[in-house]
Amino acid sequence: DTGVSQDPRHKITKRGQNVTFRCDPISEHNRLYWYRQTLGQGPEFLTYFQNEAQLEKSRLLSDRFSAERPKGSFSTLEIQRTEQGDSAMYLCASRRDSEAFFGQGTRLTVV
Amino acid sequence: DQQVKQNSPSLSVQEGRISILNCDYTNSMFDYFLWYKKYPAEGPTFLISISSIKDKNEDGRFTVFLNKSAKHLSLHIVPSQPGDSAVYFCAASLASYGGSQGNLIFGKGTKLSVKP
Numbered sequence: 589d590t591g592v593s594q595d596p597r598h599k600i601t602k603r604g605q606n607v608t609f610r611c612d613p614i615s616e617h618n619r620l621y622w623y624r625q626t627l628g629q630g631p632e633f634l635t636y637f638q639n640e641a642q643l644e645k646s647r648l649l650s651d652r653f654s655a656e657r658p659k660g661s662f663s664t665l666e667i668q669r670t671e672q673g674d675s676a677m678y679l680c681a682s683r684r685d686s687e688a689f690f691g692q693g694t695r696l697t698v699v
Numbered sequence: 700d701q702q703v704k705q706n707s708p709s710l711s712v713q714e715g716r717i718s719i720l721n722c723d724y725t726n727s728m729f730d731y732f733l734w735y736k737k738y739p740a741e742g743p744t745f746l747i748s749i750s751s752i753k754d755k756n757e758d759g760r761f762t763v764f765l766n767k768s769a770k771h772l773s774l775h776i777v778p779s780q781p782g783d784s785a786v787y788f789c790a791a792s793l794a795s796y797g798g799s800q801g802n803l804i805f806g807k808g809t810k811l812s813v814k815p
Binding site for chain 2: 623681690695
């Protein structure tokens with residue numbers, strides 16, 4: 589499968605714990621995006637990388653969130669000291685030309 | 700302030716008829732528009748796109764129309780099939796943020812139900 593891959597698909601964590609998600613983009617895509625989606629909303633932009641450089645961050649990305657893309661390949665999104673409001677679907681997308689392709693998402697539930 | 704708006708949360712259509720999903724935007728700097736389809740518990744799947752230099756793009760049963768003066772685009776599905784039942788998202792790219800390769804701004808989606 590050469591699509592965008594996200595791991596894990598589901599994560600249940602206790603409030604206050606740290607979680608890390610991984611995204612493997614389509615190999616020739618130099619741009620990688622993280623989005624968050626909650627019920628009844630469209631995907632909301634979090635951050636974006638071109639190769640290894642993080643070019644843009646949304647104000648939704650509080651200090652508890654950090655994203656990396658070492659070597660311009662896979663990316664990780666870490667949430668520290670999780671809160672119940674962090675419960676959402678976290679989506680990764682990669683893009684080379686005009687169309688962005690999404691992974692299956694990671695469903696985070698904070699209890 | 701929502702820059703991409705899908706004002707119809709849901710739409711129900713009979714199989715074989717046309718489905719028309721609408722999207723309005725407020726920022727005239729958007730230069731590229733995309734439609735995505737999403738099933739529950741899955742990521743969005745790319746359907747069709749259109750550049751701001753065009754007013755129509757067609758791909759099989761899917762056609763997207765862009766009216767820049769009205770800041771409006773629509774997705775037509777003809778004929779509609781039960782397998783088309785999903786949530787459809789409209790998205791736009793901002794020219795000043797890398798244009799067609801920049802960040803995508805999404806609407807809230809329209810849930811399409813195609814009844815047999």
